[in-house]
Amino acid sequence: MVIFGASGDLTKRKLLPALANLANEGLLSPQFAIIGFSFDSMTTDAFREQLTAEMKEFAPSSLQAICWKWFAERIYYVQGDFTDATAYQRLKNSNRRSRKSP
Numbered sequence: 001m002v003i004f005g006a007s008g009d010l011t012k013r014k015l016l017p018a019l020a021n022l023a024n025e026g027l028l029s030p031q032f033a034i035i036g037f038s039f040d041s042m043t044t045d046a047f048r049e050q051l052t053a054e055m056k057e058f059a060p061s062s063l064q065a066i067c068w069k070w071f072a073e074r075i076y077y078v079q080g081d082f083t084d085a086t087a088y089q090r091l092k093n094s095n096r097r098s099r100k101s102p
Contacts, residue, residue, distance in 0.1 A: 001019075001035070002037055004037050004038070005037075006034075006036025006038045006077070007036065007039075007042075007047070007050070011036070012054035012055075012057075012058055016058075016059070017055065017059030019034070019071070020055065020059060020068065020071060021059075023071045024067050028071075032074055033074040033075070034075045035076045035077070035078060035091065035094055036075065036077045036078070038077075038079065039080070039081055039082075040079065042077060043077065044075070044076050044077045047076075048077075051072070052072060076094055078091045
């Protein structure tokens with residue numbers, strides 16, 4: 001799943017809590033992965049840390065430690081501008097890498 005504008009409010013308040021609930025219920029495929037695409041400059045690790053902190057604030061009941069670890073390992077980040085063709089190439093390449101995830 002690609003989330004465009006992934007560093008925004010909708011992601012932390014609605015999308016990630018909903019997806020975490022699905023993960024807690026065992027309703028996501030083992031091959032499930034999220035690629036966040038946004039303008040903010042950060043690494044995948046920084047994005048995962050940010051989402052972990054935000055989930056504690058916006059969805060504390062959805063945050064089961066073991067499930068979140070599984071879920072967070074499947075989250076990736078690609079920095080880019082929506083008008084930049086090379087950013088979409090990086091996104092395409094990250095999709096290939098995420099398919100090899102744990």
